[in-house]
Each structure stands twice: as structure tokens, then as C-alpha cells.
Amino acid sequence: MPVKNGSQYVERINSSLPDVRIAGERLTGAISEHQAFKGVMATQAAMYDMQHDERWQASLCYSSPLSSEPVGLSFLQPKTKRDLAARRKMMQVWAEAHHGFLGRAPDYMNTAVMAFAAAARLLEEDNPQFAENLQHYYEYCRENDITLSHVFIQPKAARFPPSLARLIEEPAAARVTDKNKDGIVVCGAFLMDTQGVTSDEIFVYPAPFFSESSQDSPYAFAFAVPSRHPGVRFVCRESFVGGDSAYNYPLSSRYDEMDTLVIFDHALIPWNRVFICGNESMLSRLFDGSHFHTHAGMQIMCKNIAKTEFVLGTLEMLIETSGLQGYGQIVEKVTEVIVALETLKALQLAAEKGAALDRWGSMLPDRKPLLAANVYFPQIYPRLVEIVQLIGASSLIMIPDEKDFDTDLDDSLNLYLKGIGLNGKANVQLSRLAWDLSVSAFGGRQTVYERFFFGNVHTVSSRLYNGYEHGRELLMKRVQHFLS
């Protein structure tokens, strides 16, 4: 089966309903018609449709090496700079389709599974079957255009430091409780399975956190299963979709990706879907060796650029419709956004231009600009949102509803709430956009999500600092030479 289209995406999700709870109720019926999911599914359906649209197909697909049919370009292992550029172009096309608001657009996990599979040989050391499983799984996803989610992080209760863990009576860390001829049995919970419910399958890979190395640790495993797998349960957070109206909720009605807590309750994972089992050190070795952060970083870069562009366009509209372009303090603020945009675009270019082949034959982008961007974006995005608040000011609070324009107050609202070049209704629509970006629960969740996208500031800083060892050494030598 080649790349799927939107209705195939929707149909597959609808026909395979997992165990999902939302506000105490178990989900039934077509997910794509549930208010919490329909917007984001429609957005993704439109993205999958682009794969079949002649305007985009060449940018989004390539020929499968197995079937020669068109498959998603985000599955392509890049072997040349031309491949990298094609991948980037593909990711830009999709990012501009969702303006960067999807943290888990399909190309994110497609890229991840490609990266892991390219490094699958690492797993042979433990068990050649594991390596084969991972390679097969990658091909399965590519050939069937599987929509994937993933989980890395466990709830805090599972991660208390040993000194505090004793305060907790019952162990909460996810673990293999049994192995049998059919597979491994897993118990535990994972946080933040974004789009778990709107994806076909889930990729499970606990972040390693036990210091002691072990060859037979119950805490060391990795696997993938369908979202509807027995023993897998999803608990949703509150939906941040404000309502159906795209006028009132321009962002949340389209882009609210549901986050879920996933609980594995004695879930039996078949052996052919197990990639790691028992070897603590392999968790980090595959993670690092696959260059997950580097490959995923390129996709995220496209997302973050599209998002920054969207913020800048929104600000420019706010400024022009309010006649603010002559104020120095406004120009200084919007210029911060321009600097951020130019910075991100330049870092993306640098990563691509500095690419080199790795041991798996991948043309690996230069990770240094990417790791720098991973430190930078979580700091600048909240500032972008703050600038929207500072420039939007009171028009971010007192905003009527679309329906208010269908009443006898229509004329008054159009008179009093107009902007320069916009009647009241269009101006209020712009305010609602700025509000959904910077004030609504959807906007708030986006800010928190970006703050911690690849870990907290300490994690991303250390990743860059350690990844910069060579550069630091070189420059220290330059100073030593200067002093000598």
C-alpha cells in the first residue's frame, strides 16, 4: 500500500478504537467526529491528502525500494545532501500546512523510526532478532504509512530519586513483569503520549535513568504496538478545543493535539515487536547512536520556523491594523521576532550545510547548530508569546464571539471594534487568533510544550555543552596559545 490519503487515515483510526478515557468516560464511536479530535484529524487528513495531490506529491513522496510505490519522504534515510534538502523541503511543506502547531506531525515519528532503524545493527550485539525486528518495523511503517506516536517519559512518581523513592510504598517505574514464549509482559505508565489516540501505533522507549548498568534489568526495554493493543489504556487530558467555530478558535479547532497518559496493564508485547529487552546501556547507546536528536531536530526546525513565521505575520497584522508601526517600542519588540526567525533559518542552513556521512551511511546534519536551536527555541518561544500579549494588549481580553455579529449589535460592533483596513468582524477575528496564540488554554499548553520539548534547560544545555567538546577544546587551545 502506498502513501495513504486523508480518508484512509481517518478510516483506519476510526476502525481501530483503543481504550481511551476522557473525563471519566470511555470513548466510543468515530474518533474523527468527537469534538476533541476532529480538528486535528481533519488537519492531518488534509496533510495526508497532499501526498496524493499533484502539486505536492513530488515533494512529499519517494519510490519505495521494496514496492516502487510512492512512500512518505520522511521515511527516507538521507544518504546525500540532496536527500537532506529533499527531506527539509518535504518537512517545510507540511510544517506550513499546520503552521508549526503540531508537535507530533506524522513526519516527526517517521523520522524517528527511520533514525532508529538505520542504527539497528547496534542491537545485534544483544540479539540479532532485535535488530531485525526494528528494521522490519521501519519497513512496515513506511510501506503502510503508519501514523505513530511515542512515549519516553514516565510520571514523576516513577522517577523519584532513591532518597525520596523510599517514601513511596509501591514501585511505579515501568518494567517487564514477565517473559514468555509469546513475548514480554509490561506494566507501567508513560506521560505525554501526544496524539496517542489519533495514531495507529505507539513506540515505547523509556528514558534510561537507573545509574547502575545491567544486562538483565526489568526497566530496560523498547517496543512498538498498535494503540489498540490489549492492556493499553489512554487517559486524556482535558480537550483544549474551544469549539467548532474556526472564527472563534482559529488554532484550537484545528491543531489541538491530545496528550494522554498511557497505562500498560500487563500488556503482552509479542517478541517480533521487541527491540530492546534487559540491557540498560543499550537504551542510551541506541538513542545516541541513532542520532535521534539530530534527525528529529531537522524536523522540529521546520516546525519552529513555520511557527515563528506565523507569529510574525500575526504581529504584523496587529501592528498594521492598529497603526502602531511608528512606535519605537513596538518596532523593537517585533524586531526580536525577526531576529529569532533569521536565527532559526540560519541555524537550519548551517546544520544542512555542515552535514557529513555517519557510520550508518546517513548524511547526518551538523548537530551543533541543531543542539543550539534546541536550547534557543524553548527560551525564545515564550518571549514571542509575551510579545503578542504586549502588542495585543487589551484587545486580547475583551473579544466578542462570532455570533455577536449576527445580532442587532452588528453595526455597533463593526463601528467600535474596527481596525485600520478591517471592519469590526475581521478585526475581532484577528484578536481571536492572537488570543488563541497567547492567552487561551491551547496557547498556554503550546508554551509549556515548547519549554520542555527536548527536556528542561539543564538537559538541553548539557547536551549542547557535551556535544561541543571538540570546539571547546580547540578554542581553549587558542587562548592558551595567546597566553603563552
Next chain:
Amino acid sequence: MPVKNGSQYVERINSSLPDVRIAGERLTGAISEHQAFKGVMATQAAMYDMQHDERWQASLCYSSPLSSEPVGLSFLQPKTKRDLAARRKMMQVWAEAHHGFLGRAPDYMNTAVMAFAAAARLLEEDNPQFAENLQHYYEYCRENDITLSHVFIQPKAARFPPSLARLIEEPAAARVTDKNKDGIVVCGAFLMDTQGVTSDEIFVYPAPFFSESSQDSPYAFAFAVPSRHPGVRFVCRESFVGGDSAYNYPLSSRYDEMDTLVIFDHALIPWNRVFICGNESMLSRLFDGSHFHTHAGMQIMCKNIAKTEFVLGTLEMLIETSGLQGYGQIVEKVTEVIVALETLKALQLAAEKGAALDRWGSMLPDRKPLLAANVYFPQIYPRLVEIVQLIGASSLIMIPDEKDFDTDLDDSLNLYLKGIGLNGKANVQLSRLAWDLSVSAFGGRQTVYERFFFGNVHTVSSRLYNGYEHGRELLMKRVQHFLS
């Protein structure tokens, strides 16, 4: 009639329904039972009940000079430092009742109308009747425990600078379109009538912005009318009340003050409710001369301290239940909140200690620390919220609903989502609180509201700079002396 109690407050509001639109519908029935209003009305009803509770009455009331009955202490014109202290104590009691989340708790406007009335003699210059009207209105409010809202700011369309205003065909600034024996006829709209719908009356006082001084300007007026006055219409923003559950929405279910756009459509204002008419310069002279910002600043200080204390308490719970107190970067962040709290408390003390009699016989707090706080708080509050996000991290996103604990997943959720010393349900409740503070639309609106409480940064900075003329002069002289 002495101070009212909660049910009197509710009854009066319910029995006097103004013309209110919310999402295109005209409000009917009891406001106090509408989801958008019931929480905040219950909160205020409880506050009014405190006036009749022997634990609080002495703190909240004083004897009316007219009737000798207990009236609200926030109406008291302070003539001594003891009065100031009593007023502060009163405002603290109420601020702690709403933890600083009400920007328009009743004592705010009570204080404002007291301040204006104390300076009413200024109005005699234009018309002795205006002065008398204002003084009578103050007494009316005090004796009847009137709940007031107010509007100062017009929509942007009414405030375009002349160079841009020509782009607008129809004038949008609020103005007097006619005067007759019964009163003045007013057309125009005002932004951000917070609690307009949940108050008895509305005080209208356009911020002066026409540079040319005039004795007969249609744009210069001030008055007060009942919210249900003919020709007055309220258009609500979207309600940010998440739902009825205080577990799920601990803040919005209690404290969401509705903001409204108020439209005056040929509203006839009776002469006895007119305070200013025609004199441009009087608008700013009364505003400045009444020391509105100084008196209101004391009330706001109490609110801001209570709010900062609530943030600090919430953070401390997050820290202790997550075992974070040993991390340097966590301590540094929560310490910022402590510094903010100590700063606000100290500025409040300084304002009170530095008070002096003004020409109206009021014991006027030192405005310098208050104006400093008015610059400081809009900058620090967004940072407090940011700190909640930084410390709350992913537990601000993946939060289940209260009802999820009523299902078969109860045990799992209590296992995986527990904190130190808290079971899962209590820990999730804490997360929901932190979320409502820093991520929800309610939280977002609070942040924007605080940013612009007394104007944007330029406005509040200029107010302090100009109010500091004497100090700047003195210190410049000290440096001149040093250099000479």
C-alpha cells in the same frame, strides 16, 4: 440600609437584569445561576456575608455618619494613620478571601468613589451642582452598599491618532450627542467593563486624550448610572469558567470576572448623575486631584500581596510534593517569588508609613512606593506565572479529570500520579490548580490583565518618573554638590 449580605447582593443583581449579550444570545433569567457568573457571584456573596459575620464585621465595617448603621469600611475617607491601617486591614481580609484574583472586588470601586467624592469641590468651578451630584452619589453608594463597576478606556477605533483617524469614516469616540432638560445623551463604547454585569451600577469616566483644551467638548463627561439603564448594552467576552467542578477548575470556577464591552446607544443620563460635562481639563484635574491612583493603589497592593502569597504557597506545594527542594535552580526560582513578596509588603508599609494629609483632609499614602509597585507588579507577575510553568513542567499538561478517579482506573491513577505525601487524586488536584494559574484561559487572562492594570509600561513609568520630580531634583543636587 446598612451593609448588605451575600443573598441581598445576589438578589439585587438578579432582579435588575441589564441588556447583556453573550455569544450572540441575550441573557435572561437569574444571572447568579448562569455558569459564566455564578462562581464569581458566589465568591462575592461570601465576601458580603463576611460583613455580617461577627468574626469579620469589626474589620470590614464602620458606622455611617448619616445613619450610624454599619457601612463598608472601604467607603471611609481616611483622615488618620489609624484610618489607613483600618482600611488596609479591611482590604487584606477581603483580598485573602479571593486570593487576589479579583481585579474588581467591591472595595476597589468603593475606594475610587470615595476618592473622587473627597475631591468633589474641584467640580464647583464648573457647576456647583456637579460637585453636589458626586458627593450625593458617594453617599448613595455607601449607604446602600452599591456594587460598582467602571469604565475609563475606549476601544482602539476611538483612539486612533488624528493622522490615522482619517482612515476611519465614522467617528467612534464616545461623546455627548445632545443635552436637554432631563439630562445628557451619550453615544459610544467602552472597553473592559470588568464585572459590569455583576455590579449594580457603572461609573463612566473617559480617559482624556484630546490635546486641545475646551470648555464645551462633547468628549468630556463623567457620570454614573445603573447597569440596567436604558440604552446601555453589555457584550461579554467568552466565559473562561472551565466548568462547575472546583476540583477541575479551582480558580476559574470561583474567580472569573466577566469583562464586557459597554455600548451607550443614545443613553439619556439624568442631570443628577452627571459629574463632568464639557470641560476637557476637568477630566484630568479631578483624576489627578482625587489621587485616584494613590487610594486605589493601596487596595491593589493588598490584592497583589494576597496573589503573590497564593503563588508562593502553590509553588511550595509543588516543590515539596515533588521532592525538588534540594535543587539549586528550583530554590533560585522560588526565591524570586519570595523577594517579590517581601518587596510588595515593604512597599505597602512604606506607603502607609509615609502618609500625610492632603488638601481634602485625607490621610494620603505616600504615592512613591505605590507608583513604584505599579511599575513593578506588571513585570513580576508574568514572571511568577513563568516560574509556575518552569517548576510545574510536564505535570501542567498531562492532567486527568476529576471524573477519571471515579472509574476502574482509580488505582492506576493513584499509583502513577501520586506525589510525596499526596495520593494521585490530591496530586492531580494540585496540578489542576497550577494549570489554572499558569496555562488555562483564565490564567492567561489574569496575566494580560495584570500587565496592563494601570496602563502599559510607558504609562506607569511616566507616572512614576513625573511623580518623582522632587526626589530626582534632590539627588541631582547631591551629585552636583559632589562634583563642585
Next chain:
Amino acid sequence: MPVKNGSQYVERINSSLPDVRIAGERLTGAISEHQAFKGVMATQAAMYDMQHDERWQASLCYSSPLSSEPVGLSFLQPKTKRDLAARRKMMQVWAEAHHGFLGRAPDYMNTAVMAFAAAARLLEEDNPQFAENLQHYYEYCRENDITLSHVFIQPKAARFPPSLARLIEEPAAARVTDKNKDGIVVCGAFLMDTQGVTSDEIFVYPAPFFSESSQDSPYAFAFAVPSRHPGVRFVCRESFVGGDSAYNYPLSSRYDEMDTLVIFDHALIPWNRVFICGNESMLSRLFDGSHFHTHAGMQIMCKNIAKTEFVLGTLEMLIETSGLQGYGQIVEKVTEVIVALETLKALQLAAEKGAALDRWGSMLPDRKPLLAANVYFPQIYPRLVEIVQLIGASSLIMIPDEKDFDTDLDDSLNLYLKGIGLNGKANVQLSRLAWDLSVSAFGGRQTVYERFFFGNVHTVSSRLYNGYEHGRELLMKRVQHFLS
């Protein structure tokens, strides 16, 4: 002998020359005539003279309980709020004399020795003689108006964590190498003896840093000796006095306090000057128990307020002579300084108003606002300096010398470099002041000194966080109550 005057101060220092090295040379002759020391000594001499000036004597002195002669008020143990206010007034008078640029004005160490002595009884546990030594030493300082410096911190080489310490062959931590009937023998070095050379005596009190508690540790000691004591050597940093001209170097020519490294090379400390010997835990118990940070914090508050006032006066002159008062971005920046000043003054007031008796009978200021100020000032002072740079701009770089105005270019310089209301020469003098504050090596050292005055940000934050235990508990309870 009662309080000394300026010439007595100078004479005593000159007649008792310690072993001082500056740029490889051993200091000889009168210190007060050496360019590196004369300015700061003249400043301090003028301060001591104020003790004999009838305009100030009542503010600066009190009657010795031993001799009834006037002694320095900074030695007074405050037992009432009136005492506290008198102490504050005293410290303000001196702080305004040096505009806050002296970190070690005499009242700083006078206050410290008072605080330690008030808690001397703590030492009785180890040895009653130690307690008596400390009490006697305090009286000796007070009755003889001894000018004191102190050292707490050792060089980094003495403080490497154990894991790194092994990289160091030879132990570098200061320690008692011998004890005999005459006293203890001490080897080691201490950083940052500010004003060591321009003081009579040195108070030595190593910050405790060895975790293991011990009753007989060679690293645990405290004592005081004359600066000229045998075995004590001072190594100066480079002098930052730019030159003799007060026009060119308005600050450094008056206020550059020399910092020194003090080396104890088998210095024999007589028993009657030993306060702690061997007991590790006593080091922190006396430090905490004496409330050193609280008492010293009040003196530092006065200094910091005077300094902030001086910065504000300087900025106001820059603004007025450049006609910048109409620019929003300038007003916003100078307003930050006003907010800082009002904050510091308010925190000072709060500390004084919240004072209470401690177990030594001292009227102890509320430490919370002081600890908050100790977190705040190191963050705001560099910003104040940055604001001077931002407002001063290019006029902080291209500044001629006083002597340039004695040449044929006088007219040109007065034409081209004039300000509003100032001729060129006076305007350049103002520039030189702003430069000395924000660009010169003197200014740079002031900034670094303030950053680390009471420790780095982690240290001062933890001190406040821990000192706020009660408040945190209370507010957490309030939130718990809200949630229940």
C-alpha cells in the same frame, strides 16, 4: 580614648606599617601618601572627623558604658527600636559621606564585632576564656575606635571539592599547625581582605566548609590580630586609582578600597585573641547565632541606598543636560532605578519595623526583608550600571582630560562638548563621573564586588529560602486549605 578623628586615624595607620606588597614592591613610608591609598584614607579620615564635628557628633556617637566618653554608635548593641533607628541614622550619615562606594566603611566591621560579641556566650561551651576574649576584644575595639578589616574566604585552591582536591599535591587550606603556651600557629591564605592595609586590625573567621563535624579540627579557628602582626603579609591587587585629579577620577580618587590577599605564614596568635579553636560546628553556630547577616545587612542597606541614590542623581544629570527626558525608552530605564531605590528604602523600613528582641537582648531587625535585599541588590546593581552605559552611550568613551581644557583647544572643547546648561568642561566632568561609575576598572570592580557581596546567587537564595521556612509553611497551608 574616645572616638578618633581623621588625623588620629591616619597617624595610627601610618605608624604601624604592616608587610604589604604591591606590584612586587614592599610598601614603605607613609601609607596615607601612597597614591593607591591616599584617596580612600582621606575619605575615611573625613568620616572620622565627622565624629568630632558638632553637626554630626550626636548622630554618630554614644556614651561608652565603660568610660562615658563618646564612642562610635556602630558599636552600640541595639536593645530598642530607638537604638535601631539611631544606628540606621548613623549609618546613613556615613553612607552619604561616601555615597555607598565603600564596602568596608568602618561601621561595617564595628557592627560585625558588636554582633559577634553579643553572642559570645555561645563560646562558653567550648571554653569560657574564648567567650571572654571575644567580649574583651569588642570593648577594646569600641574604646579605641579600632578600624577593622576581616577575612572569611580562602582562595579556590583551598576549597576544591575532595574529588578534585587530589589533583592538588600540597594542602592549601588555612589551618592551625601548632599550639603552644603562647598561642596558636596559623598557616594559610585568605582572599579579599578589603581595606586590610588601611585598617588597624584584621578579624579572621574561615567560612566553614568541611562537612564532617569535629571537635579538634585544625581548620576551625577564629581570631583577631593587628594588621602588622608578625607572619602576616598582604599582597595587593593593582590599584584602580586613575590619578590624583578628582575631575578625571571622581570616584577612584576617593573610594578605591584596596583588596588584598592575606598570607599567614606560621603566624603565632596569642591565646587572648583566639575565639574559636578546633570546634568545626562552632564556626557556623556563632556565625548564625550572632545574626551577623542581619546586623551587617542593615549597614549594607544604608550603603546600597546611598549608592542607588547617587546613580539616580547621576542619571538625572545626564538626562537633563542631554535633553532626553522626553524619550519613552529613557524614562522607562531611569524609572527602573527609581523602582530599585523605592524597593530598597521600603525593605529597610520593613526590617526595622519588624524588629524583635533576640536571646542576646538585641533588638534584631526582621531578617526577611534584609535577606530579600541581599538577593535583590546583586542583581539590580549591574543593571543600574548597564543603564548608565545605555543612557551615557558614546559620551562614556570619547572623554578628554581635565588638562585638555588648559590648552588652546579650550574654546573648541567648550563649544563642541557642552551640554544643556553646562559648558564643555562641566559636561565632560559629568561624563567622567558616569565613566568612573560604569566603564573604568574602579567601576568594573564595584560591579563584581556587589555581585558577590554576601555570596553568589545560589548562596544568597538558599539563605533566604531557608530563612523563610515559616512563611512558606504558612502559605502552603493556606493553599492546602483552599484545595480542601
Next chain:
Amino acid sequence: MPVKNGSQYVERINSSLPDVRIAGERLTGAISEHQAFKGVMATQAAMYDMQHDERWQASLCYSSPLSSEPVGLSFLQPKTKRDLAARRKMMQVWAEAHHGFLGRAPDYMNTAVMAFAAAARLLEEDNPQFAENLQHYYEYCRENDITLSHVFIQPKAARFPPSLARLIEEPAAARVTDKNKDGIVVCGAFLMDTQGVTSDEIFVYPAPFFSESSQDSPYAFAFAVPSRHPGVRFVCRESFVGGDSAYNYPLSSRYDEMDTLVIFDHALIPWNRVFICGNESMLSRLFDGSHFHTHAGMQIMCKNIAKTEFVLGTLEMLIETSGLQGYGQIVEKVTEVIVALETLKALQLAAEKGAALDRWGSMLPDRKPLLAANVYFPQIYPRLVEIVQLIGASSLIMIPDEKDFDTDLDDSLNLYLKGIGLNGKANVQLSRLAWDLSVSAFGGRQTVYERFFFGNVHTVSSRLYNGYEHGRELLMKRVQHFLS
């Protein structure tokens, strides 16, 4: 004459002494032996020597189209991307020779004069001779390897806004006071002629600031003359060279570029050196049309990258010799520097990669990333310096002198002041470097210089905002499309 070497540079400067005042004295004798100038001249001499060194000549020179002799590559008008890359490589080589501390390394003005000359045809509109003069002047500089300085900015007294200017009796703006057959006569003063004294010639180009356009304005002119031209006088600021010792003053002894005030006192400028005369609008048209900021921006980028690298190398040495690499807060801070470095390098790459031909046939770098960098660097450089202060801490204050290691205290200093892997003397040398970077007057001047390099924040922000018109329009359209 081909590219000069170091001794030719020195000889030419020494043999052509201008009228220079420093601290009231007129400079006589060899400038290259004067303490204030010898370091920077030696640095530049070494840079010129590189032009004759076979290791560098190919990178630094190209064949003159006139003489075929090697001339400086910074004079090359880039016509291809290869040219741009060659220019960048050239500028990197020199920037690493001075580690970015020279704001006016020779390639800066070489680039400027190339940019102006490439656009010389613009001047034909006024007078074909002006265009020819500029083209000839460029060739003269290139063929003779002239070292140039320039002035744009006049003192504040010449720039008061009209409302304030009336407070000033005598006009202070630079102007043409006469024209005769030999040339134009100029009176006025210019600020901040950096390296005016250590350059051969001076290029004068007043920033246009009179709003009214005029064809015959005395304030509109541009020209170049030798520094020793009659009627030209230089007044130096104080030298920030600490002393001769490269150990004590590693930066100032090498890189202190003297800033001067230049006074033109009825200086007669020969017609063949006049480029603009009378036409107000031509000042900005040539400035913009020559793309000065874009071409110069590339050179400054190389400087800023070299400087950031030097800061990073210095920090890494501080960290490693103090064993700080395990501290999270240290890693976060040094990571900020890494992010800055990667950002600058990426922006440089983007500017080069986005280059396109302009109407003068120049391969013009993309100005957007350069303008973004011009906003970014003035904000980040002060932060880099702050990070040096925060990580250096007390070891930036208590630093002995080189000579202290030549005394009997040598052993003690090596014991107490050692670092990990460094003896005391080497560790103190590192401290002196960090001090010279972040605390000394040299360091302070560098910080202020960078803050205002291409104008204040308002100027550089507006330049970027206006230069981003196309992008803003495009993104606004994207949002409009989203909303439609």
C-alpha cells in the same frame, strides 16, 4: 606600491605626525613608541606583515587590476560567491589575529571605501567630478595600502533637536563655511574617530539629520584627507593601556584602539578629495545605495565570531582550571556562549549563501541575517562579559601583579593561587585575562563600544524592521490567507 608590511605601516604613521593632544599635551616623537599607541600599532604591523608572509599572502591579497601587484583583498569588489568566500576567509584570518578586539582593523575601512566607490556613479547626478574623485580615491587607497579611519557622528551638542537647540547660543554642527577655487572650508567636530591617530587618512561623512531636503546645504558634505591635514586636530581620550606587561594587561597592551575627537578648524579640503557637497539627500542615498552596512556587516561578523570564540575559550579555561564543569548553573551559562557562537556563524553563512548581484555588479550578501546580527550582537556581548564575571567571581578582583612572582612570596602565591593543571603564576595570568576582558577600563570600553557599534537599539531595530518589509508582507499575507 603593493601591500605594505608592518614596518612600512609604522614608518608612514611615524613620519606624518598629525596634531594630536593627549591629556593636554601635544604628541611629539614616534607615535609607535608612545605607550598609548605602541601596542595596537604592533598588532596592526603584525597583521600587515602577514600580507608578506607566504603562509597568508594568498589568503590576504589579490592582483591589482591596475598594477598587477598584490593588493589587499579587503579592497576587492566581490562579483561572485567565490569572491565573497575569499573576502570572508581573508577577514577571518585577520580577525583571529586580533581576536576580534579591533573595531577598526584595516579591512573595515578598506571594505567601506570599496563599497562607496562601487556606488560612485550615484554622485554623477550632482557632479561627475565627485564620482570620479571617489573612484580615484578608492584606487589610491588600494594601490598604496592606505590605513583609513572614518567619522560619521558629531557630538551631542551638534545634534540637539531644534526645540532644545535654541538653548545653545552658538551653532555647533559641522558645516562648510566657505568654498573657493582650491576647495571647501570645513568647521566642526566629530566624535569617536577610532584609530584616527594610527591611520594615514580620515574619511569624513556626517550622518544626515536635517530633515529638510536641500540642494545647497552647508551641512551636507563628504570628503577624505590625510590625518595630518592642516586644520585637523585630534583630542584623545585617556589611554586604557594598563602597562607594557602582556602578562598583566594581555588585551589592553595589544588592542587598545585610541578614540579621538576630531576638530576641523577652517580646514581647506581640496576639490579632488570632495565627494559630496551641498546635496542633503545624497548623503543618505549614497549611504544606502552603497550598501555600506551590508558590506561592513560581513567584516564585523568575522570580528564578532572571533571575539565570541575568544570569550568561550577563556571561559572554558576558567571552568577547567577551577573544576566547575560539573555544576549545572555553570554549564547553562557557558552554553549561552555556545549558542551565541553557533548563531553568529549560522547568520554569517546565511548572509553569504543568500548573496545576489546588485546594480553595481557586486555580489551582495543577504542583508537580513546581517541586520539581525547587528541587533543581536550588541545585546549578547554584554551578556558574554557578564558571564565571564559570574564564572570568574572573586578571582577577577584579588589578582596580584606579575612582579609579585619575582619576590620571596613566589612559593606562597604558587601554592595558594594555583588552579587545576596550572601553577599560581599561570592561573593568575588567566585571571588577568578574564579581568582585562570584563573588569578593566579596556574591557568596559569594549562593552560600550559593542553596545553602540552600528547605532543604538532603536536604530538597529528600525534598520532591520524596514529592511524586512518584503518578508513581513509575505507572512502577513500567509496569516490573512489562514484567516480567510
